[in-house]
Amino acid sequence: MTTAKLMKGNEALAEAAIQAGCDAYFGYPITPQSEVLEYLAREMPKHNRVVMQAESEVASINMVYGAAGAGFRAMTSSSSPGFSLMQEGISYLAGAELPCLLVNVNRAGPGLGTIQPGQGDYFQSVKGGGHGDYKMIVLAPASVQEMADFVFLGFDLADKYRNPVLILSDGAIGQMMEKVVFKPYTNPAIDKSSWATTGKPATRERNYITSLFIQPERMEVHNLKLEAKFQLMRENEVRWEEMNTEDADYIFVAYGLSARICQKAMDVARARNIKVGILRPITLFPFPYQRLEELASKVKGILTVELNSGQMVEDVRLAVKGKTPVAFYGRLGGMLFTPEDIEHELETLIATHHVN
């Protein structure tokens, strides 16, 4: 199936789940991601897969735990308030080393917030929304195509590290329709028999799934084992995209929907002879600290653009280490910026720091 289709982001993601060999999906309705559950409720039974509308997000994430613990490819999706409810379960999944794919179609908050797009869940996603020391790879799609692509990548990375992987999207990428091509994919079908709970045959010891190590000495050993995995992710899984950074005097740093709008802002600025490029983190964890530091030593200033009150900008500043001015521009409450708004902010940065 290499012909292009016109699909909603949420539906492209759901279709990709089927093509990626997702064995089980558990979800609970919440705007703006209900299409995922609806699509899979319709399509999964045709493939003899398990799909269930759970009684809550709490139940959904624990069903994912059960399915993943039995060695199956499992997935859930939600949006911000519902995803908050899953944080305990995500901590357990990471602690028990269970691979699964999670999706948060970010809406604006806090609280019940609103159903329009936002990026206010950055901290929750990359700094550990649940309790204890854990990390998960966070993929930030900026197109409907990536909503599909990251499902395949996400499942594979989850299996590779025996850890949850999160696709952090937003209400616009989830709802908008674009062209999408489903590339041929083969599920590597990794052997999970050494740990999955499928019933203990006489030929092996029992398998059990737990995140509990009551002796602190053993708990620390487990913590260090997890940390070694997270370090491997930092070394091997950093992904980003650059646009026009070769000759850039300035850089926009933005992910997801914000990066899409920054592309237009870049065109506006370049038409005014301001040489601006974009660094778009694709993985929010691990974050492209090193590449950003390299760029920081070559440019006159960086504008971080987010649909929140300034979250990723903290990681940008950690990366830049004061080598160049870092400014932040954001909109809140489900409101979006225009390319002209962003370009105007860039000019303000230039004027403020007299760096032109």
Added chain:
Amino acid sequence: MSTDEQILTTTSSVAPATECSPDEYEMVYHKPTTLVDVSMHYCPGCAHSLVHKLIMEVVEEENIQDKTIGIAPVGCSVFAYDYMNIDMQEAAHGRAAAVATAVKRLMPEKYVFTYQGDGDLAAIGIAETLHAINRGENILIVFMNNAVYGMTSGQMAPTTLPGMKTTTSPDGRDTSFYGSPIRIAELMAQLPGAYFVTRQAVNSANAVRRAKKALQQAFRYQQLHKGTCLVEIIGNCPSNWKMTPAEASKFIDEEMVKTFPLGDVKVPAATANNKE
């Protein structure tokens, strides 16, 4: 002196046969091979170790060790997987029924059971429990009701008896403030998805035999794919009841059963007809 106590007295007074070689012993009882051969962490007189053994005896006798997946709770029995020699998952507090739902839906031919205490099932996990039963998940829920939070050392549970003193109800449970103990078996039996619901105890030899029979029946019912089996077991908790094991057993007969009457609450229609 009850019959059960007489049996105990008689057994303990038998002198060891010191002159026999091991070959001459007749094996009359052994631990099920489905139990890991380690000492358990449970307090003396606690019901958990006994019920663990009963479940594992059933798994051994039904020859389903390779087809059984257990879900452990958070509470005293959080380490059930240290003792039960089967594949197990340790669930987050209260979520065992959700975890079991997924395991069973993905592997419908397996035997799946949860093992949960009253804090885990009746307080924080009542939503997952109720919805799993309402969907008629083909799982067995073993519900250990000892009317207190054991692991955190004796706080009030949803099943704490009226007037019963706990560390968080130091003057006794005031039902006008905290409501009355939840009768989980009767509550859940209302749901069409519940296939077999019973309440048992393990405070006497006869009670143990009945509890084991209920567990065996509940495992066998899983083959029918007719709905959820719930076996509630009134468990002794001498440590948190501040009693001796013997006093705790007596407390169940004299006090607990007033709120939690023992016996079948819901039985499959065919079985009911077959009863003498």
